[in-house]
Amino acid sequence: MPPKLSFHPPLLNTASPWATSHAHLATLLRCPSVGAVTTRTSLVAGFPHTPDTHRYALFDPATGTPVGAATFSGPPEDSNDNEAGRPDLDTDKIPLASLNTLGYSPLPLSEYLSIISSLADSLPSSSTPPKTFIISVTGSPSEILACHTLISSHATSVPFPLAMEINLSCPNIPNLPPPAYSPSSLSSYIDILPSESTIPIGIKIPPYTHAGQFDDLVSCLVGSETNHPPASKLSFLTATNTLGSCLLLDPASSSDDALLPGGGIGGMAGPPLHPLALGNVATLRRKFDADPRLAHLDIIGVGGVYDGQGYKRMRRVGAMAVGIATALGRQGVGVFASIEKDINSVW
Structure with missing residues (x-):
């Protein structure tokens, strides 16, 4: 049985622009309503981020119109304070969506x-158990194996429990579709993982929209070996990432100009994604519970949660913990305390 991913409270951030920098992660670490901290997805050598190309925007999910006049690229060009900041709105409770x-x-x-080590050095002595860091990574299968080696080695030198999340779900990489949509690609990642790991390993999957995709995932996880199914290497899944092939038009243009660069097609998150994310979590939980080889897999439910009711819905359909991204960008880390207040700390 793989190591268990365990933390409390069952509320955390997910990989996003608002988990990029040392300042982001330090602020999340200090938030008492956060049980674990997830880093932004990284590669062994880093990603060639280009501010003119890689951007995001917030929009009103009821009208589909962008909020504010600007789009953002994320750090280091933008703020390191965990929030996009919308002074033109009079309440943080307005549910905004994102497109990136x-x-x-x-x-x-x-x-x-290195950031995690420096945060460990700055921790005051306390009896409070240290929070888990989920390090989100991506790359080729061989690079993922290298990531696992690095993270496992680092886990022995820091007080934080470490876990590794393999992001197989970004819709925005040219000529590289999300591997979790392809059974053969998904299997190539799981197959290369060690049979035994000292740290929990999970995969982040894209939104699935029809039954065949769930069936393909289960087939990959079960495999053909009765005694050692591929799922025995995994501790959790993060469901879901953004929904690709979405578009916002520029309200300042009279033509069909996109708001975001490069044709504007990107990944959508926030409240419009919430029903689909709920359906994904519920379907996965039912399928996992129906097979003893999969029942150990926990699910981090992600997609459109911004208040206590959304948190409760995710937990009702089987999420072990609930992740926040867009609402973190909108409200800052205060969103976590707001959710805890909404549910009266009844996790």
């Missing part, structure tokens, strides 16, 4: 390991 053409973090994996 972003890739991955410009910081390499080694930089995140």
Whole structure:
């Protein structure tokens, strides 16, 4: 049985522009309503982030119109304070959605390991158990194996429990469709993982929209070996990432100009994604519970949660913990305390 991913409270951030920098991660670490901290997805050598190409915007999900006049690229060009900041709105409770053409973090994996070490050095002595860091990574299967080696080695030198999330779901990488949509690609990642790991390993999957995709995932996880199914290497899944092939038009243009660069097609997140994310989590939980080879897999439910009711819905359909991205960008880390207040700390 793989190591268990365990933390409390069952509320955390997910890989996003608002988990890029040392300042982001330090603020999340200090938030008492956060049980675990997830880094922005990194590669061994970093991602060639280009501010003119890789951007995001917030929009009103009821009207589909962008909020504010600007789009953002994320750090280091934008703020390191965990929030996009919308002074033109009079309440943080307005549910905003996001659309992005972003890739991955410009910081390499080694930089995140260094940040985690520096945060450990700055911790005051306390009896409170240290929070888990989920280090989100991506790359080729061989690079993922290298990431696992680096993270596992680093886990022995820091007080934080470490876990590795393999992001197989970004819709914005040209000529590289999300591997979790392809059974053969997904299997190539799981197959290369060690049979035994000292740290929990999970995969982040894209939104699935029909039954065949769930069936393909289960087939990959079960495999053909009765005694050692591929799922025995995994501890959790993060469901879901953004929904690709979405578009926002520029309200300042009289033509069909896109708001975001490069044709504007990108990944959508926030409240419009919530029903689909709920359906994904519910379907996965039912399928996992129906097979003893999969029942150990936990699910981090992600997609459109911004208040206590959304948190409760995710937990009702089987999420072990609930992840926040767009609402973190909108409200800052205060969103976590707001959710805890909404549910009266009844996790």
